[in-house]
Amino acid sequence: MFRHAIALLAAFTPCFTLSLAADANEAAPAAKVYDGSVGSSPIVMSLERTDDSLNGNYFYRSKRFDIYLVGDAKKGALLLNSPITDDKISLKPDGSGYAGSLTTAKGKTFPVRLRPVGPDAARAAPVEAPDDLDLYERVRLAGLTLKPEKTETYAGKTIRWHVESMSGNRMFRVESGYAAPVMETINKSLSKIQWANVSNYFGCAGAEGGSGVDASDVENPFLSDAYVSFGINESWSCAGAAHPDFGMEAHTFDARSGKELTLDDFLKFGKGPVPSEDSPGRSDYLSKTFAPGLVALLKRFHPKEMTPKKDECDYSDPEVWNYPAWRLTEKGLYVGASFPRAARVCDNPKWSTIPYSALSEAKPQLK
Structure with missing residues (x-):
């Protein structure tokens, strides 16, 4: 859900990059991200400036969890505070960076020094990290790093789990059962998905410290000769967000090409080409077309569950099917x-699977 329905990351407390363009009166450096320290503890900080208003984040390298910042720029000084920890930071220009102090909610004060990150800073990230991560991330x-763990076999195909130890995030890689070039393509995508979710883990700080990500559990994948498909069940409560949330992120790959597929590849309603996502x-x-068509299809195979009942989940409402989470299973398309x-408890019912026979009526290649 972090990467799709939120396009996933929109559910998190925003992660801002630094764009402190100097105006005529204030000498702010052009660097976008700062490396430095609070006392003896290494930190990384990013800030975004709009007129005299500031937003940003910083993290201690030992923990990596985001701490959100807001503040103002006044007479050359940056005055910041964290709504999460109640830290207060005062900074003034110092060469190409900043120097100042941080005062904790308990009244302890520590010196702060910041310098622009080096030109090679982004290269220190894992090479498999998604291209759309910003410099701060x-x-x-x-x-x-990722540690290889045990192998498992599904339908005669072998996968191996990999874990990132600080976040505990796990994701599999495909090791046998498909052509080598296809496995390489799929595994590159799986690596990007894993590193994106590791980044999300640290980007969602909990109100009581640590991560606000409560779960990010990969279901056992569906592996057929034609497809690789799986879901990730996620729940999170990021500090500063109005409510806890949960959802499912899912991915499906063509096992003959390695290409990631969309729901349009399996379900099409109406006449003419399906409009592209953008x-x-x-x-x-x-x-007007997809959701009503999906409701009709679900009524055909699940008439009892799709019949509205007073004070219960109304799955006959097309609006709840406009943007369905989906994945492939042994029984069909979920x-x-x-x-x-207010009715989120109704999300993602267990029964809403469409058999492959119904899909092959419109998509003969799925037989």
Whole structure:
């Protein structure tokens, strides 16, 4: 869910990059991310400035959890505080960086020194990290590694689990059962997914310290000769967010090419081509054609569950199927409903699977 429905990361407390463009009166350096220390503890800080307002984050390298900052720029000084920890930071220009102090909620004060990160800082991140991570996020991942763990076999195909020890995040890689070039392509995607979720883990700080990510559990994958598919069940409560949340992130790959697939590759309703995800007609297609068509299909195979009942989840409402979570299973295509917050307990019911026979009516290649 962090990467899809939120496009996943929108659910987290925002992670800002530094853009402190100097104006005529204040000499702010052009660096985007700072490396430095609070007392003897190494930190990394990023800030974003809009006029005299500041937003940003910093993390201690020993823990890597984000601490959100807000503040103001006044007469050349940066005055910041954290709504999460109640830390207060005062900084003034010092050469190419900043120097100042941090005062904790308990009144302890420590010196702060910041310098722009070096030009090679981004290269210290894992080479498999997603390309869309910003410099601050890449610096946060620097030095982390994945440890290979046990192998498992599904349908005659072997996978091996890999874990990142600080976050405990686990993801599998495919080791046998498919052509080598296909496995290489799929495994590169799996690595990017894992590192994105490790970044999310540290980017979602909990209100009581540590991470606000309560779970990020990969289900046992579905491995067929044609597809590799799996879901990740996630729950989180990031400090500063209005509510805890949960959801499912899922991925499906073509086992003949390694390409990641979309739901449009399996379900199509209406006449004519399906509007692309970034086209103006996409929203109308989903609400007026796709969701009603999906409801009709689910009523065909799950008439009891799709019959509205008083004071219970109404799965006959097309609106809850506009953006379904989905994955492939042994029994068919699973689709998950998405309800408004007050009824989130209704999300992703266990029964909402469409058999492959129904899909092959429209997609003969799935037989």
